[in-house]
Amino acid sequence: MTATEWVIARENALIGCLGALALLSATTTAISLAFSQPFIASLWVAMQALLFPAFLAFVVAWFHGHTVAGFILLDCGPFPMHRQALGLVVVTQFIGVGLLGSSVNTFATWAFLLSILCPALYLIIWTGRLQLRENGIWLYVCLLRWDRISSYRWADDSTLVWKRKNFLGLFQGVLTVPREHRQAFADMLAKRCPVPPAA
Secondary structure, three states, X not given: OOHHHHHHHHHHHHHHHHHHHHHHHHHHHHHHHHHOOOHHHHHHHHHHHHHHHHXXXXXXXXXXXXXXXXXXXEEEEEOOOHHHHHHHHHHHHHHHHHHHOOOOHHHHHHHHHHHHHHHHHHXXXXXXEEEEXXXXXXXXXXXXXXXXXXXXXXXXXXXXXXXXXXXXXXXXXXXXXXXHHHHHHHHHHHHHOOOOOOO
C-alpha cells in the first residue's frame, strides 16, 4: 500500500466504525426495548440481524455490477492480496466447521457465519480484478460507474483518489494502479470520466 492509501484507509475506517457502532447501538437498543431483553442478548441478535442482510446486499451489488459493467477496456490484474484471500477461504472454513460441533447456540451462529459467509466473501475477493469497463471501473468486487464519480485526482505517489456523488462521498476511494498500466489507465479514465481530474 502507498502512503496515500494508508492515510485514506485510516480515515475511512474511522468513519465506517463510528457509523457501524451507531447503527449497532440503535438496533440493539430497539430490540432490547421492544422485546424486554438484556442488552447483551439483544446485541447478539442485532449483530446477526445486520450482518446477514449486509452480506446479501454485498452479493447482490457484486452480481448486478457484473451484469451492467459492459465489455472490458483494460485489465490491470487481480486483487494484490489474492493469495492471502484464498488462504482466508480455507482458514475461515476450517474454524467454522470446528465450531459447528459446539452445543452453544452463539457458537453455532458464528460457525455458520465463518463456514458459509466468510469463505464466500473471500472467494469473491480472490476472483476480483481491477478493470476499466464500458460503464465504469471494476474495483475488484464492485462497479464504480462513470456517472457516479464526483471528483478524482492523482496523488503524488500515483495513487488514484476519488469521491462518489451519493452519501458515500463521505468516504474517499483510493486505488493503486499497477505501474505498467498507469499511463493507459489515466488516459482512458480521462476520456471516459465525465469530470476532469482535480489539480
